[in-house]
Amino acid sequence: MKIPYYPGCTLNTVAKGFETSAKEAALSIGFELAEMPAWNCCGATFPLTPDNLIALSAPAKVLSSARKTGESLTTLCSVCYNVLKRTNSVMKNDREKRAVINGFIETDYDGSLNVTHFLEILRDNIGFDKVKAAVKQPLTGLKAAAYYGCMLLRPFEDMGIDDAEDPVVMENLLAALGAEAIKSPNRIECCGAHLAMTNEDIVVKLSGTIMTSAVRNGAELIVTTCPLCQYNLEKSQSRVASDTPGYAGIPIVYFTQMLGLALGQDVDTLGFDKNIWDARPLLRKKGIIK
Amino acid sequence: MPRIGIFVCQCGNNIAATVDTKKVAEEMARLPGVVFACDYKFMCSSPGQDMLKQAIKDNRLDKVIVSACSPHMHEKTFRKASEAAGLNPYQCEITNIREQCSWVHHDKTKAAGTAKSIDLTRMTIERLKKNKPLKKINIPIKKKALVIGGGIAGIQAALDIAEGGREVILVEREPSIGGNMARLSETFPTMDCSQCILTPKMVEVELNEKITLYTYSEIEKVDGYIGNFIVQIRRKAKYVDEERCTGCGECIEKCPFKVESQFEMKLAKRKVIYTPFPQSVPNVPVIDAPNCPKIQKDKCGACAVVCGPKCIDFKMEDRIITEDVGAIIVATGYELMPNERFGEYGYGRIKDVISGMQFERLASSSGPTGGEIRRPSDGKTPASVVFIQCAGSRDEKKGVSYCSKVCCMYTAKHTMLYHHKVHEGQSYVFYMDIRAGGKRYEEFVRRAIEHDNAMYLRGRVSRVYEKDGKVIVQGADTLSGNQVEIEADMVVLATAIVSRTGADTVAQKLGIGYDKYKFYNEYHPKLKPVETVTAGIFLSGACMGPMDIPDSVAQGSAAAAKALSLFSSDEMMREPITAVVNKPTCNACWDCVTACPYSAIERDTVKNRDGVVVRWLAKVNDGVCQGCGVCVAACRSKAIDLKGYTDEQVYAAINAF
Ligand SMILES: Cc1cc2nc3c(=O)[nH]c(=O)nc-3n(C[C@H](O)[C@H](O)[C@H](O)COP(=O)(O)OP(=O)(O)OC[C@H]3O[C@@H](n4cnc5c(N)ncnc54)[C@H](O)[C@@H]3O)c2cc1C
Ligand code: SF4
Ligand code: SF4
Numbered sequence: 001m002k003i004p005y006y007p008g009c010t011l012n013t014v015a016k017g018f019e020t021s022a023k024e025a026a027l028s029i030g031f032e033l034a035e036m037p038a039w040n041c042c043g044a045t046f047p048l049t050p051d052n053l054i055a056l057s058a059p060a061k062v063l064s065s066a067r068k069t070g071e072s073l074t075t076l077c078s079v080c081y082n083v084l085k086r087t088n089s090v091m092k093n094d095r096e097k098r099a100v101i102n103g104f105i106e107t108d109y110d111g112s113l114n115v116t117h118f119l120e121i122l123r124d125n126i127g128f129d130k131v132k133a134a135v136k137q138p139l140t141g142l143k144a145a146a147y148y149g150c151m152l153l154r155p156f157e158d159m160g161i162d163d164a165e166d167p168v169v170m171e172n173l174l175a176a177l178g179a180e181a182i183k184s185p186n187r188i189e190c191c192g193a194h195l196a197m198t199n200e201d202i203v204v205k206l207s208g209t210i211m212t213s214a215v216r217n218g219a220e221l222i223v224t225t226c227p228l229c230q231y232n233l234e235k236s237q238s239r240v241a242s243d244t245p246g247y248a249g250i251p252i253v254y255f256t257q258m259l260g261l262a263l264g265q266d267v268d269t270l271g272f273d274k275n276i277w278d279a280r281p282l283l284r285k286k287g288i289i290k
Numbered sequence: 291m292p293r294i295g296i297f298v299c300q301c302g303n304n305i306a307a308t309v310d311t312k313k314v315a316e317e318m319a320r321l322p323g324v325v326f327a328c329d330y331k332f333m334c335s336s337p338g339q340d341m342l343k344q345a346i347k348d349n350r351l352d353k354v355i356v357s358a359c360s361p362h363m364h365e366k367t368f369r370k371a372s373e374a375a376g377l378n379p380y381q382c383e384i385t386n387i388r389e390q391c392s393w394v395h396h397d398k399t400k401a402a403g404t405a406k407s408i409d410l411t412r413m414t415i416e417r418l419k420k421n422k423p424l425k426k427i428n429i430p431i432k433k434k435a436l437v438i439g440g441g442i443a444g445i446q447a448a449l450d451i452a453e454g455g456r457e458v459i460l461v462e463r464e465p466s467i468g469g470n471m472a473r474l475s476e477t478f479p480t481m482d483c484s485q486c487i488l489t490p491k492m493v494e495v496e497l498n499e500k501i502t503l504y505t506y507s508e509i510e511k512v513d514g515y516i517g518n519f520i521v522q523i524r525r526k527a528k529y530v531d532e533e534r535c536t537g538c539g540e541c542i543e544k545c546p547f548k549v550e551s552q553f554e555m556k557l558a559k560r561k562v563i564y565t566p567f568p569q570s571v572p573n574v575p576v577i578d579a580p581n582c583p584k585i586q587k588d589k590c591g592a593c594a595v596v597c598g599p600k601c602i603d604f605k606m607e608d609r610i611i612t613e614d615v616g617a618i619i620v621a622t623g624y625e626l627m628p629n630e631r632f633g634e635y636g637y638g639r640i641k642d643v644i645s646g647m648q649f650e651r652l653a654s655s656s657g658p659t660g661g662e663i664r665r666p667s668d669g670k671t672p673a674s675v676v677f678i679q680c681a682g683s684r685d686e687k688k689g690v691s692y693c694s695k696v697c698c699m700y701t702a703k704h705t706m707l708y709h710h711k712v713h714e715g716q717s718y719v720f721y722m723d724i725r726a727g728g729k730r731y732e733e734f735v736r737r738a739i740e741h742d743n744a745m746y747l748r749g750r751v752s753r754v755y756e757k758d759g760k761v762i763v764q765g766a767d768t769l770s771g772n773q774v775e776i777e778a779d780m781v782v783l784a785t786a787i788v789s790r791t792g793a794d795t796v797a798q799k800l801g802i803g804y805d806k807y808k809f810y811n812e813y814h815p816k817l818k819p820v821e822t823v824t825a826g827i828f829l830s831g832a833c834m835g836p837m838d839i840p841d842s843v844a845q846g847s848a849a850a851a852k853a854l855s856l857f858s859s860d861e862m863m864r865e866p867i868t869a870v871v872n873k874p875t876c877n878a879c880w881d882c883v884t885a886c887p888y889s890a891i892e893r894d895t896v897k898n899r900d901g902v903v904v905r906w907l908a909k910v911n912d913g914v915c916q917g918c919g920v921c922v923a924a925c926r927s928k929a930i931d932l933k934g935y936t937d938e939q940v941y942a943a944i945n946a947f
Binding site (some may be wrong): 157163164165166185186189 | 632633634637687753755756757762
């Protein structure tokens with residue numbers, strides 16, 4: 001089974017490990033993430049001003065070209081997922097905006113694409129029980145905290161992947177992989193997102209709360225779906241550590257890296273070496289890798 | 291030949307700006323049958339009406355047309371004036387040349403407006419020629435009222451009607467009257483104890499001879515119309531004989547089974563045989579059948595053993611009784627949006643996150659803690675309490691779009707009660723803005739802030755979670771621009787006031803309207819605030835929308851006054867615009883019976899001299915018929931006509947066009 005897939009810029013560059021682990025994991029469960037032929041950047045932000053239609057033209061172009069060859073499109077990056085899915089609902093539900101955008105990018109896209117996240121494929125198309133059955137190296141004893149951030153869940157009406165206030169999809173996946181899923185109260189808080197470029201102090205403060213709260217609740221590792229969250233958390237580690245007595249840092253990994261590991265992929269192909277904070281010593285200690 | 295008079299109104303400049311009224315009158319004067327035509331600045335003014343009367347007399351007019359504003363505005367006025375001049379009022383017709391003509395035309399040359407006014411008036415002339423004199427319908431009135439819902443609004447209405455000397459039936463769903471007010475501790479803005487001001491009224495209801503109280507009862511079916519409603523009431527089985535029960539409470543004492551108490555908002559348990567609260571009226575327990583093992587599987591029966599007067603009957607069944615009443619007052623009140631709705635506040639799973647109503651029970655001296663503020667999880671006195679206003683209100687996305695109106699006030703009250711009971715305690719209030727519009731309300735809130743040490747923070751709370759026995763509240767203080775985090779012992783949500791579950795079903799039984807939140811619609815929000823579109827049915831209290839006690843009481847009295855004024859005469863007059871069945875052509879297909887939205891059409895029979903049914907016929911009940919005309923359209927054999935709007939009249943108008 002081939003599933004049309006949109007990587008987005010980050011997964012082709014700094015978050016390479018995210019992509020390779022996902023592709024490999026998919027293969028071992030029996031489907032292929034097939035990269036769509038020609039794609040461009042999604043724009044990386046959904047515009048908050050309702051008349052900023054120009055910002056919707058890039059994602060609309062992606063959607064319209066994906067629709068030409070298929071009925072669905074899957075993403076891994078939370079930001080891409082957010083931008084594509086929300087743009088798709090504008091194209092589907094807002095006749096006026098649709099006409100303007102289509103006119104501008106010279107297409108006639110109607111919003112009929114089904115935009116999904118890789119997590120949804122695992123949960124809804126494959127089923128976590130099947131995933132569980134495919135596990136070769138259970139993550140036994142690993143206390144993993146899922147961190148959702150904002151983009152995957154909100155706004156609820158558009159995203160709808162899970163309950164925006166009390167999501168469970170990642171915890172359920174982690175449990176299927178054999179890990180102990182830790183629920184931290186700050187798991188759906190914002191990491192500071194694009195403020196990384198303009199006000200790092202805020203990012204450090206927000207990311208700090210997320211990480212320290214996960215640690216306080218017993219987590220040994222944080223699992224995310226978003227390259228931007230991953231970057232912000234990792235980048236803040238050292239400053240948080242120096243501000244917070246007793247905090248020694250925590251690895252931040254992509255959920256696909258854990259998935260790949262549990263499905264028995266070679267740890268060297270999962271991009272752990274690309275993370276700033278190396279998770280491998282912890283995994284070794286837990287006996288999950290050698 | 292009829293003698294028709296035509297009066298064209300200028301309505302100041304409202305009509306005259308785009309219609310040449312003088313020309314319209316001149317044109318009309320030329321038509322056959324028209325013996326008088328003129329225009330005038332304001333026909334509805336006193337001199338205008340006088341002119342109409344004078345013209346009728348001087349010209350011996352037998353039909354008149356006023357070409358003016360919508361008939362909704364002044365049809366009544368001109369029909370009355372015509373009647374005063376000796377005409378049958380239904381020989382006066384209105385042509386709408388304002389809303390449907392002058393206001394929609396902008397042509398200052400007046401050509402279009404004038405031409406259209408001429409056409410419209412000409413059509414009315416032809417229609418009017420076919421008008422027959424009609425007689426108002428007299429309806430007898432049953433001088434007895436039904437009040438549905440025994441909260442403070444319904445209690446007030448029932449007492450006022452009884453005071454006015456009329457009989458009242460008060461139907462309450464729960465085992466006791468009192469409604470939500472019975473749950474409250476003290477009440478803003480005067481801080482008098484809710485029970486102390488409510489209980490005397492409840493007892494008055496019980497003692498008043500004019501009031502028949504049916505608790506544990508619900509409306510099953512409503513038929514009839516203003517002055518003549520026939521109501522079926524389901525008296526649910528209490529399993530206790532009300533007549534013989536002395537209210538000793540022995541049975542409650544001995545019942546070995548407990549379930550969660552709805553009255554205590556799940557903060558306490560009650561027995562399976564119970565009265566909701568000690569001051570219940572009537573003081574007769576009921577058995578909660580689904581939870582009683584005796585009724586379900588014939589085990590136990592302890593209550594029956596101890597009952598002295600032997601009034602427990604496990605075989606009791608629901609009874610349906612029928613009552614005839616002239617007016618109905620609906621006072622079914624409100625519910626609260628459940629805590630389980632709020633994900634950001636823990637979906638009701640955090641024990642120490644409670645609703646405002648639960649706080650009322652904690653603060654009430656008759657509540658589960660005897661009036662001490664102790665939190666549900668471990669019974670500790672909270673050293674700090676965070677109050678979150680607008681939980682679910684003013685939130686179109688996740689809750690309801692409206693403001694619940696009473697929660698700003700009761701939250702201020704809660705901070706006071708908390709401070710009075712826990713002197714060292716600190717309260718925090720997260721608010722969007724403070725809505726304290728009411729007599730002495732703003733002062734009340736200031737008192738909470740200035741004297742009772744409440745810390746008001748303007749902003750929303752994004753998350754509430756538990757940590758080490760505390761409830762952590764994360765929110766924004768938009769005045770200082772800071773994110774705040776408070777480690778509280780307890781959190782109180784001012785949850786939105788919503789309509790009763792099943793409010794729509796009740797409305798459908800009664801034939802009254804409701805809005806998208808299932809709050810009942812008043813006839814007119816300003817001018818008819820307690821009436822409904824169904825004549826004879828009135829509203830009061832929080833079933834119409836969030837409302838505090840003073841307003842609920844005022845409305846209860848207002849609705850009672852409406853019922854009493856209806857009861858002040860033996861008969862009432864109704865507009866005669868109703869459907870009539872042409873007996874020879876009706877073939878009893880009953881399409882009209884299904885079509886009529888008011889159930890005004892009955893299946894009638896024709897009998898021969900020996901009393902044998904020889905024919906079936908549709909028959910319109912004049913009292914119920916609202917003159918909507920649906921049956922006229924539905925009837926395949928054209929056997930139904932609407933008085934005042936007969937096919938003949940309508941065709942005449944169309945042909946004249
Ligand atoms: C936490 C809280 C605190 C408050 N504090 C104050 C305060 O301090 N001061 C103040 O002025 N106001 C206060 N209020 C508002 C007050 O509760 C209401 O104004 C008042 O209770 C409204 O009375 P009601 O009779 O309209 O409705 P309710 O009290 O809801 O009574 C309705 C009655 O109708 C019955 N009923 C419902 N459906 C049916 C049916 N189908 N058939 C038969 N019976 C039915 C119900 O059982 C109930 O007995 C507070 C509200 C809340 C939520
Ligand atoms: S029979 Fe039912 S109501 Fe009576 S004591 Fe037993 S459980 Fe309670
Ligand atoms: S009354 Fe106050 S707390 Fe309640 S919804 Fe209105 S503004 Fe919010």
